[in-house]
Amino acid sequence: DVKVTQSSRYLVKRTGEKVFLECVQDMDHENMFWYRQDPGLGLRLIYFSYDVKMKEKGDIPEGYSVSREKKERFSLILESASTNQTSMYLCASSFDRWPNSPLHFGNGTRLTVT
Amino acid sequence: DQQVKQNSPSLSVQEGRISILNCDYTNSMFDYFLWYKKYPAEGPTFLISISSIKDKNEDGRFTVFLNKSAKHLSLHIVPSQPGDSAVYFCAASLMAGGSYIPTFGRGTSLIVHP
Numbered sequence: 487d488v489k490v491t492q493s494s495r496y497l498v499k500r501t502g503e504k505v506f507l508e509c510v511q512d513m514d515h516e517n518m519f520w521y522r523q524d525p526g527l528g529l530r531l532i533y534f535s536y537d538v539k540m541k542e543k544g545d546i547p548e549g550y551s552v553s554r555e556k557k558e559r560f561s562l563i564l565e566s567a568s569t570n571q572t573s574m575y576l577c578a579s580s581f582d583r584w585p586n587s588p589l590h591f592g593n594g595t596r597l598t599v600t
Numbered sequence: 601d602q603q604v605k606q607n608s609p610s611l612s613v614q615e616g617r618i619s620i621l622n623c624d625y626t627n628s629m630f631d632y633f634l635w636y637k638k639y640p641a642e643g644p645t646f647l648i649s650i651s652s653i654k655d656k657n658e659d660g661r662f663t664v665f666l667n668k669s670a671k672h673l674s675l676h677i678v679p680s681q682p683g684d685s686a687v688y689f690c691a692a693s694l695m696a697g698g699s700y701i702p703t704f705g706r707g708t709s710l711i712v713h714p
Contacts, residue, residue, distance in 0.1 A: 490643070516699075517699055521704075526609070526706060527706060528606075528689060528704050528705055528706035528707050529644070529689060529704040529707075530704075531701065531703070534699070534701060536699040544701075545703075576643055576644070578643070586632050586634075586649050586651065586693075587700070588634060588636075588646035588649065589636075589644075589646065589702065590646075591643025591644050591645070592643050593641065593642050593643050594641075594642075594643055
């Protein structure tokens with residue numbers, strides 16, 4: 487069974503801090519994604535990566551960056567956290583580039599920026 | 601501007617009856633559609649999908665219907681069970697950066713009453 491593990495379930499950070507959210511998948515998936523989920527707004531794509539060291543902007547990349555140095559690990563970085571980045575962050579991976587390849591999600595990290 | 605719309609934020613159904621969750625999309629280039637289910641404090645899990653070349657796909661109690669001319673799809677759950685109570689996300693896939701990237705709707709919260 488595919489496992490996508492996010493390093494923290496809950497995080498509380500202060501405005502201006504640099505924040506790292508880590509995600510690891512154990513099934514050798516090519517694609518990895520970062521989404522944020524907000525009430526009434528659904529899942530919005532921040533960044534995705536289809537290979538090591540490759541990254542593509544999603545719909546809302548402003549204020550975020552990502553790193554993928556190894557195939558199994560995809561990190562989301564908030565360079566200078568702000569209160570409007572308080573949200574549930576979801577990491578996902580998928581096996582290949584076919585359209586019917588479903589995403590496998592981690593259980594999320596709830597980030598609060600004060 | 602939303603490309604995938606779930607216009608009903610919530611739906612309440614009696615156990616044993618049919619649940620119908622609706623989804624509309626605007627981009628005719630979408631070529632694959634997926635439904636995900638999300639329980640509180642967990643990541644979304646893949647439920648069922650349909651290719652744009654089909655109009656129906658069935659998996660047990662779950663059936664997805666696609667009407668391309670109307671740019672509309674629906675998920676039918678028959679019979680509904682209390683364990684089906686969750687948030688359901690519709691997603692549509694489009695090629696971007698060499699991979700198929702899903703765009704999610706805002707979700708519909710289904711409550712199945714015993």
